Amino acid sequence: MTNASSGLAVLADPTRRLILERLADGPQAVGELARGLPVSRPAVSQHLQALKSAGLVRDQAVGTRRVYQIDPAGLGAIRAWLDQFWDRAFDSFQAEVESEKKE
Amino acid sequence: MTNASSGLAVLADPTRRLILERLADGPQAVGELARGLPVSRPAVSQHLQALKSAGLVRDQAVGTRRVYQIDPAGLGAIRAWLDQFWDRAFDSFQAEVESEKKE
DNA sequence: ATGATGCGTTAGTCATGACTTACCGTAAGC
DNA sequence: GCTTACGGTAAGTCATGACTAACGCATCAT
Numbered sequence: 001m002t003n004a005s006s007g008l009a010v011l012a013d014p015t016r017r018l019i020l021e022r023l024a025d026g027p028q029a030v031g032e033l034a035r036g037l038p039v040s041r042p043a044v045s046q047h048l049q050a051l052k053s054a055g056l057v058r059d060q061a062v063g064t065r066r067v068y069q070i071d072p073a074g075l076g077a078i079r080a081w082l083d084q085f086w087d088r089a090f091d092s093f094q095a096e097v098e099s100e101k102k103e
Numbered sequence: 104m105t106n107a108s109s110g111l112a113v114l115a116d117p118t119r120r121l122i123l124e125r126l127a128d129g130p131q132a133v134g135e136l137a138r139g140l141p142v143s144r145p146a147v148s149q150h151l152q153a154l155k156s157a158g159l160v161r162d163q164a165v166g167t168r169r170v171y172q173i174d175p176a177g178l179g180a181i182r183a184w185l186d187q188f189w190d191r192a193f194d195s196f197q198a199e200v201e202s203e204k205k206e
Numbered sequence: 207a208t209g210a211t212g213c214g215t216t217a218g219t220c221a222t223g224a225c226t227t228a229c230c231g232t233a234a235g236c
Numbered sequence: 237g238c239t240t241a242c243g244g245t246a247a248g249t250c251a252t253g254a255c256t257a258a259c260g261c262a263t264c265a266t
Contacts, residue, residue, distance in 0.1 A: 012115030089127040
């Protein structure tokens with residue numbers, strides 16, 4: 001699923017954000033990622049699974065290796081939610097300031 | 104702390120997002136919020152505490168009630184992180200597409 | 207002063223999830 | 237064929253955190 005809810009839940013974990021930051025510099029295989037991270041390879045695998053089902057990464061088999069890269073669609077959904085939320089909050093924020101002025 | 108890390112961690116919880124959505128329509132007191140939510144009032148209090156320490160809401164004492172409203176600053180930090188991350192990811196994504204075209 | 211309302215806090219329970227170890231399947235190299 | 241690298245999966249442990257019930261404190265009304 002590629003909605004903001006699952007995306008935000010996935011972005012909550014610091015290790016998962018680390019993985020995304022690595023992938024933001026270019027595609028990488030699971031082993032490469034694990035070598036640069038403070039957790040085991042299976043842990044990375046599980047995080048990648050979570051990121052994938054949230055639509056934040058794509059994977060591609062290359063021989064025996066499996067290369068992951070960021071999927072912009074997932075990030076877009078989160079940005080959209082945040083932007084829509086921001087607009088709404090800011091509107092009511094200003095409306096509140098206005099109504100307080102009149103008193 | 105008002106950085107993206109704490110903000111994202113706080114946004115991960117669905118109940119907390121519900122609270123924020125309510126507050127996006129205007130300031131509200133704790134009891135009002137709790138009445139419209141599927142959890143107890145103490146739970147709402149604790150969530151508000153988490154939201155407050157992440158810089159996402161402000162509170163204001165009004166008599167015996169305590170009115171909460173969204174603090175735009177916290178949301179801004181998260182948006183900034185996401186935007187910066189999105190740009191970086193999209194660049195390397197396009198670069199990858201380009202390099203694949205040439206093969 | 208007394209009662210009532212509104213909230214924060216504490217203690218304790220329970221579920222979730224992040225992690226490791228061990229294992230299994232698969233693709234490449236000798 | 238056999239072995240070796242790579243990665244997903246299963247099982248089990250442990251910490252975190254979301255929640256409720258109970259309590260205490262402050263503010264307003266009578």
